[in-house]
Amino acid sequence: MYQKPSQAFIMASWVALAAGMAGFLIGLFRSEMLLNEKGYYFTILMYGLFAVVSVQKSVRDRLEGIAVTDIYYGLCWVSTILAILLLAVGLWNATLLPSEKGFYAFAFLLSLFGAITVQKNTRDVLGAEKKD
Numbered sequence: 001m002y003q004k005p006s007q008a009f010i011m012a013s014w015v016a017l018a019a020g021m022a023g024f025l026i027g028l029f030r031s032e033m034l035l036n037e038k039g040y041y042f043t044i045l046m047y048g049l050f051a052v053v054s055v056q057k058s059v060r061d062r063l064e065g066i067a068v069t070d071i072y073y074g075l076c077w078v079s080t081i082l083a084i085l086l087l088a089v090g091l092w093n094a095t096l097l098p099s100e101k102g103f104y105a106f107a108f109l110l111s112l113f114g115a116i117t118v119q120k121n122t123r124d125v126l127g128a129e130k131k132d
Helices: 007-030 035-063 070-093 098-131
Strands: none
Touching: 007 035, 007 098, 035 070, 035 098, 070 098
16 A cells, blocks of 8 residues: 655655745744734644644545544544634735735645645655565
């Protein structure tokens, strides 16, 4: 069931995660937002990253026959959707230029994608090593 991902895909995943997070965090650091606004967006980024890794793990566990309760599985999905909605609402109501709002949205989504693929690759590599 496990196929070891290529080094290129592993590196691309890490680059996506690092670029998304770095872009988002550098944008926050350099912004003229109040500290509480910066804290809100930082917390949403961390919550989103945790949520998508939990979704990926619980989906994968279920595929492999590892028990995952329905309530945990549901909470993972709700958390992922909630993190995206909270970012969207925050950006919708923010007094930022539309280009800045787009920058944060795409950096956030790139970070989430990177976190999912890094988690998937980590799991695939470990599974392939066990198989050998």
